[in-house]
Amino acid sequence: MGRTQRAAFVLDRLREDIEHPTTELEYETPYQLLVAVILSAQCTDERVNDATPALFEAYPTVDDLATASPDEIYPYIQSITFPNNKAGYLAKMARQVVENFEGEVPSSVADLQTLTGVGRKTAQVVANVAFDVDALPVDTHVFRVANRIGLVKEGADTPKKVEQQLKRVIPKRDWSDAHHLLILHGRYTCTARSPSCDDCSLTEVCQHYDRLQKLPSSQNGLEEAKGTFYCTTSNHYFDEPDTHVDRHDIEQVACPHCGSMQVLRSRNGTPTKQVKDYRVNG
Incomplete structure (x- = not known):
């Protein structure tokens, strides 16, 4: 089975398994989503969702956040991984949005990447989820699942390589779905440790599963x-x-x-x- 055919099979199966493929971060505005995605780096969505309500109550808009210092932001996110660094990112990011984009979170990936704390993956997630821009962000789950299943070639050892190869085998109209489906599959089934292969609907096309079957008994x-x-x-x-x-x-x-x-x-x-x-x- 070629990679394009395998990708189509995987998306069809995962759509059957996952009813609502979307982000699990809780947000109401592009500003809130941007903050949540920055905080989610190397942190679980669940922990981010626990922290952000109080943060957004204290700073309901990007203009409000732009007036805050890192020390003032820190208490609201101290349960998040790397809170000192992220408090600084949020303070600078908010000021940049106010000063450079008239207080409106930019919708393009390029403009989002000019903001402190926003890399390629974060920019694509925000552009895709908040502004419906076609994008296929690759996080640790997408990276792992795409490689394990065989949606990318051997040697796709960076998120950018995985993204480029996925975009060649997945139609542009399906990029958003693919991003969320692969994340959720990786988060709950194809986990980093002890993946639930017995409960997986993709084993018949999964190269990782095939290799596991060839191990000596x-x-x-x-x-x-x-x-x-x-x-x-x-x-x-x-x-x-x-x-x-x-x-x-x-x-x-x-x-x-x-x-x-x-x-x-x-x-x-x-x-x-x-x-x-x-x-x-x-």
């Missing part, structure tokens, strides 16, 4: 006294493994007798082989 009854490791290829116990780098550039435990990477830990019978996973790298 766990075995009971291995004899740890005979060696730390057990090679299932040569039926051989050993203590000192070799290492081989597989075709995905992962260093794997290998049998020193035959070179096989089909190796189990004698203590619990689980495979040593690792399947490549994906974290944002730049």
Whole structure:
């Protein structure tokens, strides 16, 4: 299955699974959304939603926020990750909106990126959600899910590369849906640790799932006294493994007798082989 066909399949399935693909950040105005997205960097939406009501009550408009100092903003966001930095970002961002955009949050990605604390992803989220601008922001969830499923080519190791490749296989009219669907799938099903593959509707096209099925099966009854490791290829116990780098550039435990990477830990019978996973790298 080609990547374009796989992407169409994935979006169709996820639309069946996810009834309302939209941001989980709570906001009423573009100003509130911009603040919430800035605060959400390396922080959960749930924690942001807990903090923003009091912040927005104290500073209901961007003009109000522009009068505040970082020290005045800090108490409202101290439960958020990196509150000192983000308090400074919000104070500067608000003043820039007032001074450079007459108090109106800009709608274009380019203009949004001129604001302090606003990178490419944040700008695209705000432009897309608040102003219906076609965009496909790539956060940590989109990055991980797109790589795991195989919507992007091997080597798409930055958010920008993933974004560029997704835009080639997903029609522009579907970019917004794709962004939210992939985020929500990554947040609740294809999680960073212990993804719920048994509950996933995408396993038949998912390259990560396919790789997991090719791992050697766990075995009971291995004899740890005979060696730390057990090679299932040569039926051989050993203590000192070799290492081989597989075709995905992962260093794997290998049998020193035959070179096989089909190796189990004698203590619990689980495979040593690792399947490549994906974290944002730049």
